[in-house]
Amino acid sequence: VRRLQEFTRIRRDQAFAPVDLTLVIREALEVSQFRWKDEAMRQGVEQRVVTSFAAVPLVSGDPAELREALTNLILNAVDAMPGGGTLTLATRAEADAVVVTVADTGAGMTDEVKRRLFEPFFTTKGAKGTGLGLSLTFGIVSRHGGQIDVDSAPGRGTQFTLRFPILSPAGGEAPGTARAPVAEDARPARCLVADDEELVREMLSDLLAQAGHAVVAAASGAEAIERFRAEAFDLVLTDLGMAEVNGWQVARACKELRPDVPVLLVTGWGVELSAQELAAHGVDAVLAKPLRVDDLLAAVASFSAKRR
Numbered sequence: 001v002r003r004l005q006e007f008t009r010i011r012r013d014q015a016f017a018p019v020d021l022t023l024v025i026r027e028a029l030e031v032s033q034f035r036w037k038d039e040a041m042r043q044g045v046e047q048r049v050v051t052s053f054a055a056v057p058l059v060s061g062d063p064a065e066l067r068e069a070l071t072n073l074i075l076n077a078v079d080a081m082p083g084g085g086t087l088t089l090a091t092r093a094e095a096d097a098v099v100v101t102v103a104d105t106g107a108g109m110t111d112e113v114k115r116r117l118f119e120p121f122f123t124t125k126g127a128k129g130t131g132l133g134l135s136l137t138f139g140i141v142s143r144h145g146g147q148i149d150v151d152s153a154p155g156r157g158t159q160f161t162l163r164f165p166i167l168s169p170a171g172g173e174a175p176g177t178a179r180a181p182v183a184e185d186a187r188p189a190r191c192l193v194a195d196d197e198e199l200v201r202e203m204l205s206d207l208l209a210q211a212g213h214a215v216v217a218a219a220s221g222a223e224a225i226e227r228f229r230a231e232a233f234d235l236v237l238t239d240l241g242m243a244e245v246n247g248w249q250v251a252r253a254c255k256e257l258r259p260d261v262p263v264l265l266v267t268g269w270g271v272e273l274s275a276q277e278l279a280a281h282g283v284d285a286v287l288a289k290p291l292r293v294d295d296l297l298a299a300v301a302s303f304s305a306k307r308r
Contacts, residue, residue, distance in 0.1 A: 028070035080106030194224035221245025240267035255282035
């Protein structure tokens, strides 16, 4: 009810700030990875993600709301491709706007569906759909002074195009990304990040680097083990669902080499193990997807503090 109320009125109670839309998209992809990667893998379906990010100016907005809007569009695209397909996300700059496109290779929509697409409670997903996701997205884009268009036809997929006004020089803080603070009782850590999804790997690395940590990224479980064997690290962050050498194998190998180094397992597979079972696998903690940025940084800070 609260979210529907927010959709039906323009909110100005939360101050806008300069926002990098490319970073917002990366975060939305991380939040939704449990659907386009983890669930797809369990079902034997391939959901391919393609990105084309240009250097774009900042916009003025609420990062959390914009992330929610992009996440809704990503999940909508995944739902449109139950048998697999390609999700393409891109950014570009125009004269006075930043343009974001979200496209899928799904079944597409009829003109009637397109006309009603942003109506509250309208859904084509049957009982599992609330009919609010795209309505909320429309409301968020509108609150940011933007516009959203849809291009779709049966049999040729769907593309959403969002346009947001560029932040004016007097529109807020100076451009640049603020560095997230490291907890007072922690210290900057040297982190090994292992994930075979490039987008997720870059996102995790960027977040940790912005928090003051040094990061080494590995594109596979095997590479992670080799890097850990050759270099010193304070903490390991590994995805569970990697091909060939998975997160469990990375954790066990790292613990065999240096038992004192914490290993955090990131997964959307609903892992529920006792502390004893996790220890047997060489895992100190599990971070569940969709991963919250605050939870990630708090976990890293906590384990860094313990190694002081």
